[in-house]
Amino acid sequence: MKIISAKYLTSAVKADQYPETGFPEFAFVGRSNVGKSSLINSLLVRKKLVKTSSTPGKTQMINFFKVNNELIFTDLPGYGFAKVPARVQKEWQNMIEQYLTGRKTLRLVIFIVDMRRKPTDLDLKTKEWFDAIGIDFVLVATKADKLSQPERNRQMKIIRERFMEGSDQKLIAYSSKSNRGRKELWNCLTKKLASPA
Ligand SMILES: Nc1nc2c(ncn2[C@@H]2O[C@H](COP(=O)(O)OP(=O)(O)O)[C@@H](O)[C@H]2O)c(=O)[nH]1
Ligand SMILES: [Mg+2]
Numbered sequence: 001m002k003i004i005s006a007k008y009l010t011s012a013v014k015a016d017q018y019p020e021t022g023f024p025e026f027a028f029v030g031r032s033n034v035g036k037s038s039l040i041n042s043l044l045v046r047k048k049l050v051k052t053s054s055t056p057g058k059t060q061m062i063n064f065f066k067v068n069n070e071l072i073f074t075d076l077p078g079y080g081f082a083k084v085p086a087r088v089q090k091e092w093q094n095m096i097e098q099y100l101t102g103r104k105t106l107r108l109v110i111f112i113v114d115m116r117r118k119p120t121d122l123d124l125k126t127k128e129w130f131d132a133i134g135i136d137f138v139l140v141a142t143k144a145d146k147l148s149q150p151e152r153n154r155q156m157k158i159i160r161e162r163f164m165e166g167s168d169q170k171l172i173a174y175s176s177k178s179n180r181g182r183k184e185l186w187n188c189l190t191k192k193l194a195s196p197a
Contacts, residue, residue: 005067005069009066010063012064018099023066026106026189027100027106029111030112036078036112039112061077071193079096100135109136112140114141115173119159124162138188140181143176159171170188
């Protein structure tokens with residue numbers, strides 16, 4: 001897709017604050033610091049549309065971005081940041097659950113993991129939860145540039161086995177630094193747009 005415009009719309013913590021554009025929506029989900037914001041910037045070929053940070057746990061709201069006056073990207077708060085008190089974690093979780101289960105225009109979740117790591121229990125639980133409530137997602141293993149080719153092959157195999165066992169979901173290798181995987185992921189998104197809601 002050719003990116004003509006990409007702009008920040010609004011941020012929300014509850015449903016009555018979501019923008020009512022009616023545009024199909026893609027949500028970016030993953031642990032804090034996994035590279036969600038960087039991935040969105042990479043997809044949109046914008047260096048600083050979404051603030052990235054090396055300090056995990058900073059994005060605490062759902063941030064909405066309008067792309068080409070035809071679709072919406074949402075940057076969801078990262079889950080599983082250990083230093084955050086349990087009560088706050090629970091609030092984040094509720095916010096994400098309310099959004100993922102209630103947002104009618106949501107078409108696909110882009111579920112992001114770090115290619116260098118084994119999926120955590122929390123990643124696996126999140127995946128099981130998506131499956132249980134019927135949320136359609138594509139798995140993206142990012143920070144691919146931080147590994148050598150043999151390491152990438154090994155990690156992709158581990159992620160596929162642990163995570164995607166028995167499912168036909170897509171797994172895409174990505175780097176927000178080199179934009180590797182950008183075309184493949186966009187293909188996935190535009191295919192989703194073309195299929196019935
Ligand atoms: N080398 C490399 N660094 C990345 C990549 N994606 C994210 N990062 C870095 O990882 C850190 C966290 O990224 P960010 O997008 O803010 O993560 P978020 O918390 O999930 O939104 C930042 O320092 C980014 O520069 C990638 O594909 N390659
Ligand atoms: Mg972020």
